[in-house]
Each structure stands twice: as structure tokens, then as C-alpha cells.
Amino acid sequence: MAKLQGVPRVSGGGVSSGVTIVGIPQLLAKLGLVQKVARLELGLLARGAAFHMFQLAQQKVPVITGNLKSGIAIEKGGPYAWSVSASSQAGSDPAGTGKNQKEYAGLVEFGSSHNVPRFFMTESYRETQPIVASDLQLIAAKLMRL
Amino acid sequence: MKDIIESIRRVLRKDPLVFAMVGADNDGEVKIYQAIAKQDSIAPYIVMNVVPGDTPISTYGEDYAIEVLTIQLTAWGRNSKEAWQLADAIQDAVAVGQYDAGLWDFMKGKRVTFPGELPDRDTALVQVPASYEFQFGRGGRT
Numbered sequence: 001m002a003k004l005q006g007v008p009r010v011s012g013g014g015v016s017s018g019v020t021i022v023g024i025p026q027l028l029a030k031l032g033l034v035q036k037v038a039r040l041e042l043g044l045l046a047r048g049a050a051f052h053m054f055q056l057a058q059q060k061v062p063v064i065t066g067n068l069k070s071g072i073a074i075e076k077g078g079p080y081a082w083s084v085s086a087s088s089q090a091g092s093d094p095a096g097t098g099k100n101q102k103e104y105a106g107l108v109e110f111g112s113s114h115n116v117p118r119f120f121m122t123e124s125y126r127e128t129q130p131i132v133a134s135d136l137q138l139i140a141a142k143l144m145r146l
Numbered sequence: 147m148k149d150i151i152e153s154i155r156r157v158l159r160k161d162p163l164v165f166a167m168v169g170a171d172n173d174g175e176v177k178i179y180q181a182i183a184k185q186d187s188i189a190p191y192i193v194m195n196v197v198p199g200d201t202p203i204s205t206y207g208e209d210y211a212i213e214v215l216t217i218q219l220t221a222w223g224r225n226s227k228e229a230w231q232l233a234d235a236i237q238d239a240v241a242v243g244q245y246d247a248g249l250w251d252f253m254k255g256k257r258v259t260f261p262g263e264l265p266d267r268d269t270a271l272v273q274v275p276a277s278y279e280f281q282f283g284r285g286g287r288t
Contacts, residue, residue, distance in 0.1 A: 116182050119218075
């Protein structure tokens with residue numbers, strides 16, 4: 001760890017002092033390692049959490065024809081950002097009934113004038129949240145140990 | 147749980163602005179429904195739905211409990227403007243309401259999600275769903 005050196009010393013009858021921070025190369029190397037590990041771990045965490053949410057959404061979505069289930073997708077938005085989306089228009093319309101001509105995913109999630117909300121995305125998100133929080137703590141502990 | 151849901155419903159029903167907007171249906175019931183609106187109900191109205199997945203956040207032995215409840219309060223209107231006005235009125239009512247939930251004491255009520263406006267599939271109505279997290283506490287479980 002870096003530390004400060006600079007206590008006054010006798011120098012040719014005079015006295016001198018100064019500031020020298022030692023251990024900087026080691027500190028920078030350590031910070032570089034922390035950065036590398038944090039990037040890797042956080043990237044994996046974001047991806048893992050998104051895949052977990054994606055799988056939960058697929059399990060929880062109400063299935064009649066399977067169109068909306070097939071319209072659930074996962075997309076990378078950045079190194080630490082992933083999104084899970086559901087769109088009936090992106091569905092494969094497995095029953096061939098033209099189900100993917102209109103968007104209705106939001107009406108399944110939040111409800112409509114004739115249907116109660118099913119909250120399949122909300123539930124998936126809420127069940128993933130505590131896992132992310134606990135994994136973040138594990139990563140923080142790992143970084144502290146470096 | 148039922149006491150808490152009823153108290154939230156009462157707060158909305160008693161709010162003057164919400165009441166002025168939604169009014170009562172043919173049965174004389176203020177148009178704040180649970181799960182789904184009555185089939186013959188005319189917008190604007192509010193629909194309450196419990197969002198699953200909440201658990202009590204804190205218990206201290208058997209002495210105290212905090213119940214967390216997330217409820218989707220959906221403002222239904224005949225057009226976008228009406229739905230948004232009602233959604234705003236709901237938010238204000240939740241913030242200033244006096245909750246009377248039996249043994250439970252109101253602690254907190256805040257909006258947690260506000261996904262946006264959603265046109266209905268079968269009617270010309272527009273809905274603005276928003277989720278609110280409520281916390282109620284109670285001491286001395288008996």
C-alpha cells in the first residue's frame with residue numbers, strides 16, 4: 001500500500017523535509033487488477049441476471065398459442081446493461097392465427113378492460129432483484145480481498 | 147392484508163378530486179374496483195391490483211412487523227388526457243391520504259413504477275397503470 005515519507009532530516013547541518021509517496025507502482029497495479037476483475041464480474045452479473053429474468057419471464061408468461069412467449073427477447077445494451085423485452089409482434093405465431101399482427105404484450109402485463117394483469121415481467125424483475133443485490137455484495141467482498 | 151387494501155381503497159374513494167373525476171356507477175359504488183372493472187362501468191375509473199412477490203421486510207421477533215404491499219393503481223379514461231389527469235389525482239391522493247387499516251399503521255406510500263400510457267385492445271379507452279409500494283407496521287402481534 002502507498003504511504004507518505006517526509007519526516008525532517010538533518011542534511012549538512014541544515015534540516016530538510018519533503019513529500020514522497022512510495023508504493024505507487026504497486027498501488028496502480030492493484031487498482032488495475034481491481035478494475036479488470038470488477039469489469040469482468042459486473043459484466044457477468046448483468047448478463048446472468050438478464051438471462052435469469054428472461055427465463056423467468058418465459059416461465060411466467062401466460063401461454064395460449066405460445067406467440068407472446070416466443071416474442072420474449074434478451075438484448076445487450078452495453079457491457080453492463082442487458083434488457084429483456086416481450087412483444088407479441090416479435091412472436092413466431094406458432095399457431096398461425098395472426099396473433100402477432102397486433103401488439104398486446106403490455107395488455108397481458110398490465111391488464112386490459114377485460115383481463116386482469118398477469119405481471120409476468122414485473123414478477124421476473126422482482127425475483128431477480130434480490131439475486132443481483134446479493135451477488136453485488138459478493139463481488140464487493142471479492143474486490144476487497146484483492 | 148385485506149384491511150390494508152380496503153384502507154387504500156377508502157383513501158381513494160374519499161379523496162375529493164378522485165371522487166369528482168370517477169363518480170359512482172349504476173349501483174352507487176364509487177368507481178374504484180379491484181382486479182377488473184365492472185362490465186357496464188363507464189370510464190373514468192380506477193382498477194386496483196395487488197402485484198405479487200412482496201414479503202414483510204422486517205420483523206422483530208413477534209413484536210413488530212412491517213407489511214409491504216405493491217399495488218397497481220390503473221387510471222382508465224376515455225382519452226389520454228383524462229387517464230393522465232386521473233393518474234395524477236391518484237398520486238396526490240396516495241400522498242395525502244389518511245389510512246385507517248385497523249391494527250396496521252400507515253408508514254409509507256410511494257409510486258415505484260410508472261410505465262406509461264397503454265391503449266386498450268377491445269375498447270377506445272386508455273389506461274395509465276402505476277405501481278405504488280405501501281408499508282404498514284403493527285406492534286404486538288396477538
